[in-house]
Amino acid sequence: MRITDVRTAEVLGHGYSTFVRIYTDEGLFGTGECIHGGAGCPRLVATMTELLRGEDPRDVEPLFERIRRRYLFEGALAGNVVTALAGIEIALWDLAGKALGAPVYRLLGGRYRDRIRLYCDCHGGKEDTPASHAEQALAAAALGFTALKFDVDDLTHPAKADRWNHTLNAREMASMVEKVAAVREAVGPSIDLAIDMHGRYDTHSAIRLARALEPFELMWLEEPVPPENVDAMREVKRCSPVPICAGENLFLRWGFRDLLEKQAVDIIMPDLPKCGGLAEGKKIAGMAELYYIPIAPHNVCGPLGTLASCHAGAAIPNFLVLEWHWLERPYWNDLLIVDAPLIQNGAIRVPDRPGLGYELNEDVAQHYLRPGTTLFGEA
Numbered sequence: 393m394r395i396t397d398v399r400t401a402e403v404l405g406h407g408y409s410t411f412v413r414i415y416t417d418e419g420l421f422g423t424g425e426c427i428h429g430g431a432g433c434p435r436l437v438a439t440m441t442e443l444l445r446g447e448d449p450r451d452v453e454p455l456f457e458r459i460r461r462r463y464l465f466e467g468a469l470a471g472n473v474v475t476a477l478a479g480i481e482i483a484l485w486d487l488a489g490k491a492l493g494a495p496v497y498r499l500l501g502g503r504y505r506d507r508i509r510l511y512c513d514c515h516g517g518k519e520d521t522p523a524s525h526a527e528q529a530l531a532a533a534a535l536g537f538t539a540l541k542f543d544v545d546d547l548t549h550p551a552k553a554d555r556w557n558h559t560l561n562a563r564e565m566a567s568m569v570e571k572v573a574a575v576r577e578a579v580g581p582s583i584d585l586a587i588d589m590h591g592r593y594d595t596h597s598a599i600r601l602a603r604a605l606e607p608f609e610l611m612w613l614e615e616p617v618p619p620e621n622v623d624a625m626r627e628v629k630r631c632s633p634v635p636i637c638a639g640e641n642l643f644l645r646w647g648f649r650d651l652l653e654k655q656a657v658d659i660i661m662p663d664l665p666k667c668g669g670l671a672e673g674k675k676i677a678g679m680a681e682l683y684y685i686p687i688a689p690h691n692v693c694g695p696l697g698t699l700a701s702c703h704a705g706a707a708i709p710n711f712l713v714l715e716w717h718w719l720e721r722p723y724w725n726d727l728l729i730v731d732a733p734l735i736q737n738g739a740i741r742v743p744d745r746p747g748l749g750y751e752l753n754e755d756v757a758q759h760y761l762r763p764g765t766t767l768f769g770e771a
C-alpha cells in the first residue's frame with residue numbers, strides 16, 4: 393500500500409480546523425483533524441506531501457519522524473509546523489487502522505478504558521455574573537457532563553486599572569471568587585470543576601487567587617501564569633493549595649520536558665491534534681507518569697479530532713479527562729456520519745471499528761468551509 397496524495401479542508405468550529413486526508417493506491421484513505429495551526433496549516437501540509445508520496449502509510453511513526461527532522465530548520469520545534477504534522481499523523485493512524493482492520497487505540501498498544509470522560513468547557517453567559525455562571529453550570533450538568541470548566545480571567549473588568557499589567561486587584565479577585573463559589577454551590581460536590589486563567593496573571597496574583605479558591609475543591613486551576621516560564625509556574629504550584637494544570641501551548645515531548653522534570657504542575661494538558669499527535673501524546677503521558685502526573689488533554693476539535701484524542705486517551709494509563717468545547721455550536725455531532733450522538737452521559741465510547749471509527753460528514757463540512765477554499769480539492 394502506497395500513499396498517492398494528501399489533501400486538506402478548513403472547516404469552521406472553535407476557529408478553523410484543518411482536516412487532512414491521505415489517499416492510497418488501494419483506494420483506502422485516512423482523515424485527520426488538527427487545530428490552531430492557523431491559515432498556514434494547509435499550505436504546510438501541502439509542502440510535506442512530497443515526503444509522504446510513495447510511502448507505506450502504516451509506518452506512522454517513521455513518517456512522522458522523517459518530516460519532523462526534515463523541518464527542523466523550518467520551525468519544527470513548536471507551532472504550526474508541528475500542528476500540520478499532527479494532522480498528518482492522525483490521518484495516518486486512521487488509514488493504518490483501516491488497512492489493518494483495527495481501531496487506532498489497538499495500534500497504540502491497547503485500551504485501558506472503553507469510555508472517555510469529558511469535561512464541558514462553559515462560558516459564563518451573556519450577563520457574566522455569578523448567577524449566569526451558575527445557570528450555565530446547571531445547564532451543562534443537565535446534559536450529563538460530570539466535569540465542567542469555566543474561565544475567570546477578565547481583561548475588561550471595570551476595576552482593572554491597567555490593560556497591560558498582569559496584577560489582580562482585590563475587586564477583580566472578589567469577582568472571580570464569587571463566580572467560582574456560585575458554580576460550586578449550584579452543582580454541588582459531585583461535579584468536578586476546573587477554572588482557567590489563560591496565563592494572564594503574574595505569579596503573586598496567581599498564588600493569591602489559588603489560595604482564595606481552596607474552599608471550592610477544584611479539579612484544577614489552569615495556566616495561572618503565562619506558559620513561557622516554567623520556574624514561575626513551579627512557584628505557583630509550590631504555594632498553591634489547589635492542583636495546577638498547564639501545557640496547552642507546549643509542543644512535542646521536548647516542550648514538556650522542563651515542566652515535568654521540575655514538577656511545575658500537578659496535571660498536564662497537551663492538545664494532541666496541536667502538539668504532535670497521538671503517539672507523541674502517549675510519549676508525553678509516559679514522561680508525566682514518571683512523576684505520577686495525570687494527563688487531561690486540551691481539546692477544541694470537532695468530533696473527528698476529538699475521537700483521535702479518545703483513542704489516545706484509551707491507550708494511556710494516566711489519562712484523567714478530555715475537554716469538550718462546543719456548547720455554543722449545535723452542529724458538532726453533525727460533522728460525523730453517526731447514528732446516535734457521540735457524547736452520551738458526558739462521555740464518548742471509544743469505537744471498535746477500524747481506524748478512528750467514523751467518517752467526516754462532507755455535506756456538513758462543506759457548509760462550514762473557510763470561504764474561498766475547497767473540501768479536499770487539489771492544492
Ligand SMILES: [Mg+2]
Binds near residue numbers: 588590614615640
Ligand atoms: Mg486553557
